[in-house]
């Protein structure tokens with residue numbers, strides 16, 4: 001049975017899973033969830049994710065939610081397919097550190113900036129300049145730490161592209177098309193890393209899918 005991803009192509013969390021599946025070259029079915037109609041809060045979707053958030057994922061009778069748990073499942077269970085995305089032994093511990101950094105240091109700030117600068121304008125709502133200013137300052141501090149890390153290592157987790165890098169791609173896609181790009185441009189190592197990971201064909205496939213919806 002083919003794997004299923006339930007979500008919206010506008011969802012950064014759903015994109016994370018779609019990019020991982022494309023890195024692995026795995027076949028899957030994308031099941032669109034009409035979030036504007038509140039489909040993610042209805043009983044049939046809550047059976048897949050009781051928190052009523054996209055994405056939800058099915059592989060046979062296994063049902064998962066939480067995008068980063070899903071990408072880890074894909075990377076480990078399909079380790080012999082496509083891009084490795086994880087590694088063995090001690091280096092994986094450092095990849096784990098940077099996956100946590102993405103989830104707890106980068107993503108909360110990146111999400112607030114995306115909401116203010118990308119999604120609010122898309123929905124005809126006014127951007128709150130004070131929220132943008134506060135979160136730009138927070139992001140600049142996170143990027144200083146990324147700049148130091150990327151001076152020691154080609155990618156965040158190790159010298160290969162892994163989930164630690166991949167997990168950033170959805171937010172980067174939005175932020176690099178916003179005024180926040182200037183913060184990335186100010187950090188040469190970070191800019192080179194962003195250019196490198198945003199050139200991945202797996203991301204291009206997901207963006208093409210988003211443009212078709």
Ligand SMILES: N[C@@H](CCC(=O)N[C@@H](CS)C(=O)NCC(=O)O)C(=O)O
Pocket residue numbers: 010011012013014040052053054055065066067068
């Ligand atoms: N930690 C979750 C976050 C999922 C999430 O926030 N999804 C958003 C779309 S990107 C959503 O469904 N929002 C609707 C809601 O929270 O009601 C994950 O990574 O899967």
